[in-house]
Amino acid sequence: MPLRILSAEWVVPVAAPPFRGGGVLVDGEQIIGVGPAPELLRSAPGTAITDLGHAALMPGFVNLHAHLELTAMRGYLEEPRFMPWLMRVVSGRRRLGEEDLRASALAGAVESVRAGITTIADIGQSNHGFHAMSQVGVRGVFFQEIVCLQAEDVDQVFHEFEGRIAPLLDRQSKRLGVGVSPHSPCTVRPEMFERLMTWWRASPRPVTIHTAESIAELEWLKNGTGDFASLLGGTDFPPDPPGCSPIAYLDRLGLLEAGPLLAHAIHTDRHDIELIARHHCAVAHCPKSNAKLGQGIMPLQAFQAAGITVGLGTDSAGSNNVLDIIDEARFCGLIHRASNRNAALLPAGELLRMATIEGARALGWQDRIGTLEPGKQADLIAIDLSRIGLQPIHDVEAAVVFASAAGDVKFVMVQGEPLFKAGRMTSVSEQETALGLVKAGMRLDESTASAPEP
Numbered sequence: 001m002p003l004r005i006l007s008a009e010w011v012v013p014v015a016a017p018p019f020r021g022g023g024v025l026v027d028g029e030q031i032i033g034v035g036p037a038p039e040l041l042r043s044a045p046g047t048a049i050t051d052l053g054h055a056a057l058m059p060g061f062v063n064l065h066a067h068l069e070l071t072a073m074r075g076y077l078e079e080p081r082f083m084p085w086l087m088r089v090v091s092g093r094r095r096l097g098e099e100d101l102r103a104s105a106l107a108g109a110v111e112s113v114r115a116g117i118t119t120i121a122d123i124g125q126s127n128h129g130f131h132a133m134s135q136v137g138v139r140g141v142f143f144q145e146i147v148c149l150q151a152e153d154v155d156q157v158f159h160e161f162e163g164r165i166a167p168l169l170d171r172q173s174k175r176l177g178v179g180v181s182p183h184s185p186c187t188v189r190p191e192m193f194e195r196l197m198t199w200w201r202a203s204p205r206p207v208t209i210h211t212a213e214s215i216a217e218l219e220w221l222k223n224g225t226g227d228f229a230s231l232l233g234g235t236d237f238p239p240d241p242p243g244c245s246p247i248a249y250l251d252r253l254g255l256l257e258a259g260p261l262l263a264h265a266i267h268t269d270r271h272d273i274e275l276i277a278r279h280h281c282a283v284a285h286c287p288k289s290n291a292k293l294g295q296g297i298m299p300l301q302a303f304q305a306a307g308i309t310v311g312l313g314t315d316s317a318g319s320n321n322v323l324d325i326i327d328e329a330r331f332c333g334l335i336h337r338a339s340n341r342n343a344a345l346l347p348a349g350e351l352l353r354m355a356t357i358e359g360a361r362a363l364g365w366q367d368r369i370g371t372l373e374p375g376k377q378a379d380l381i382a383i384d385l386s387r388i389g390l391q392p393i394h395d396v397e398a399a400v401v402f403a404s405a406a407g408d409v410k411f412v413m414v415q416g417e418p419l420f421k422a423g424r425m426t427s428v429s430e431q432e433t434a435l436g437l438v439k440a441g442m443r444l445d446e447s448t449a450s451a452p453e454p
């Protein structure tokens with residue numbers, strides 16, 4: 001592939017301060033230079049320049065926590081109580097056919113790319129998230145999910161999990177990896193964690209888990225009370241609660257040995273944070289999902305002070321309702337400043353680091369992506385700054401974080417391959433994808449109307 005220069009009025013490398021009138025020199029899939037456009041041209045005379053105009057050229061965003069296959073549940077889960085919300089996710093998912101899940105995952109992948117997300121940590125019970133990411137060309141890790149409530153189901157559930165993950169392991173690539181996600185401490189039996197860790201020790205892979213997300217989870221693990229107690233009452237889940245925090249319980253189960261990416265981690269104390277730091281776990285902070293479900297605010301400053309890597313996740317469209325990391329970064333900054341009554345917290349540049357390089361670090365990919373630097377993969381985006389609501393540009397990082405929106409993203413490239421340019425996705429028809437999503441949404445409505453919820 002020939003050399004190319006992508007230039008824009010602003011370059012925001014994240015690894016260095018923003019500067020004007022620069023660009024990125026790309027050789028195939030790799031960045032080989034970042035600097036003023038004339039300098040790049042001097043180092044590679046005759047190279048074609050694509051000028052992205054009045055825009056901010058920057059590394060693509062990393063979404064550390066998504067469920068692409070649930071995109072059809074946008075607006076379907078407007079349920080204020082956590083446990084009925086979770087039950088509605090489960091029943092709604094059962095109502096979607098394979099074709100609906102496929103369309104839903106593809107739509108989620110397209111929405112993500114349109115929002116400048118170039119790397120996704122996606123969790124799914126089907127494999128449609130993996131295939132959707134592959135079809136659209138986005139980078140990521142697909143985590144195959146495990147839920148197991150009954151002792152008698154452990155063998156069967158694990159067997160099915162192995163059957164689902166096996167074909168994906170053969171299809172891994174430089175762009176797309178595969179991992180496993182035991183759903184949460186309250187929806188996966190201890191025996192299954194044990195089985196999973198034996199499997200993991202033989203062949204270590206990325207692991208992610210929802211944890212310390214809800215008040216219900218905390219109540220059940222600590223005291224055996226609350227909503228999970230009623231849910232698990234109908235199962236043969238171990239009747240005695242562990243009597244500790246979710247993080248301490250995961251440590252006791254041995255899962256922290258795998259250094260899992262912890263999604264949410266809201267209800268954590270000093271001891272939990274020490275455990276997380278000691279096991280070098282990273283955290284997917286999902287402030288919008290947590291706020292929308294009324295579950296609390298993750299103690300971000302304590303995590304950062306302990307040296308824990310924290311990136312951002314949207315969670316699914318069912319709880320957020322948009323797969324938009326710019327919006328997540330903005331909300332993250334605002335909610336922590338408000339709750340700490342401290343406007344000095346989380347300046348725009350730091351929020352951009354959380355949305356890019358810290359997300360990359362959480363996946364162990366900090367040497368490959370997350371900044372514009374020579375030697376890194378050409379995963380980059382351009383955000384159009386010409387809209388009146390963004391003008392004037394006094395501080396380009398503040399413009400991106402506090403004034404721009406997903407719809408301002410005008411160019412997206414992964415591994416040197418453009419995925420979105422000139423207003424169009426390069427690999428799929430957006431119209432057909434949207435139609436599939438609407439049909440999947442209609443299926444949810446129809447089946448909800450015809451069958452009462454369990």
Ligand SMILES: [Zn+2]
Nearest residue numbers: 067210315316
């Ligand atoms: Zn989630």
